[in-house]
Amino acid sequence: MNKPPLSFLEIINLSTEFLRKKGVPSPKCDVEWIVSFITKKKRVELYLEFENPVDLEYQNQIREFVIKRGKRIPLQHILGKVNFAGVELYCDNRALIPRPETEYLTELINERIGKKLSGKFLDLGTGSGAILITLCKTNKLWDGIGLDKSSDAIDLANQNASFHKLKNVHFKKFDWDNQKLENVYDIIVSNPPYLSIEEWKDAESEVRLYDPKIALVSTGGTTDLIKIIEHAKTNLRKDGIIALETGLGHKNTLIPKMENHFYNIEVIKDFSNRERFIIARKK
Numbered sequence: 001m002n003k004p005p006l007s008f009l010e011i012i013n014l015s016t017e018f019l020r021k022k023g024v025p026s027p028k029c030d031v032e033w034i035v036s037f038i039t040k041k042k043r044v045e046l047y048l049e050f051e052n053p054v055d056l057e058y059q060n061q062i063r064e065f066v067i068k069r070g071k072r073i074p075l076q077h078i079l080g081k082v083n084f085a086g087v088e089l090y091c092d093n094r095a096l097i098p099r100p101e102t103e104y105l106t107e108l109i110n111e112r113i114g115k116k117l118s119g120k121f122l123d124l125g126t127g128s129g130a131i132l133i134t135l136c137k138t139n140k141l142w143d144g145i146g147l148d149k150s151s152d153a154i155d156l157a158n159q160n161a162s163f164h165k166l167k168n169v170h171f172k173k174f175d176w177d178n179q180k181l182e183n184v185y186d187i188i189v190s191n192p193p194y195l196s197i198e199e200w201k202d203a204e205s206e207v208r209l210y211d212p213k214i215a216l217v218s219t220g221g222t223t224d225l226i227k228i229i230e231h232a233k234t235n236l237r238k239d240g241i242i243a244l245e246t247g248l249g250h251k252n253t254l255i256p257k258m259e260n261h262f263y264n265i266e267v268i269k270d271f272s273n274r275e276r277f278i279i280a281r282k283k
């Protein structure tokens with residue numbers, strides 16, 4: 001006799017237990033995202049109909065995704081999408097999975113843009129294009145350019161911009177180690193690589209195995225941040241904004257390099273109360 005199909009709650013509980021045993025950091029949350037993605041229901045709806053049976057076809061797809069997650073493939077790569085600051089983006093191993101801390105960076109920039117209707121944004125190390133696409137979607141008259149050394153990242157960023165039908169963003173290959181910027185910008189934002197090799201070795205397997213290493217590791221942690229600051233000294237207009245995501249303790253190295261060229265230097269904490277962002281204005 002065929003077994004009756006499992007209910008939403010049974011699937012959530014069994015899959016959560018499976019992922020917990022595999023050491024996945026937030027197993028229940030990941031299972032909810034998978035079930036919600038496959039069944040095309042909102043996460044809250046899963047609990048409103050927790051006793052209902054789940055179609056066998058859906059059950060098989062859910063099992064396949066949960067097994068992948070058990071192998072520590074990042075959820076965002078399994079789903080192929082990520083929600084970044086309310087914006088849906090394609091996500092795969094061509095670029096870094098955009099992080100929640102970086103969503104907060106876009107909020108901080110939006111607060112500082114205020115009522116300024118137009119200008120030029122530069123996103124250095126744009127990856128999936130997450131920061132630039134989010135900012136240019138809300139600020140439609142701003143002109144955005146995202147630069148990255150990785151051609152794979154540029155491909156993904158272009159795919160994301162086309163998906164959102166954005167006409168005001170462009171992406172281009174660029175290496176800040178060997179090239180000069182061509183324009184002067186109103187805002188330069190960057191979330192560059194800022195982990196030391198030791199920090200990278202200590203990271204979760206999802207990070208080490210699936211995020212591109214070029215997106216994460218910088219010699220001593222601060223080498224790339226210093227390069228970005230140097231570019232901003234020549235290519236940010238007077239009173240323009242530089243906004244950086246940084247690693248822990250980096251302000252002690254970075255602020256002395258900024259003081260002669262920037263004012264209103266703010267160090268801002270992330271949601272875990274760690275000093276994560278430096279935002280300043282050009283003198």
Ligand SMILES: C[S@@+](CC[C@H](N)C(=O)[O-])C[C@H]1O[C@@H](n2cnc3c(N)ncnc32)[C@H](O)[C@@H]1O
Pocket residue numbers: 095096097098099102124125126127128129130131147148149150153174175176177191192193194214215216224
């Ligand atoms: C931490 S990721 C940030 C990606 C994206 N901005 C985000 O916040 O999700 C850093 C990015 O910098 C790029 N990058 C690393 N070295 C670079 C260089 N020398 N010139 C230009 N881009 C570089 C990497 O390819 C990667 O996409």
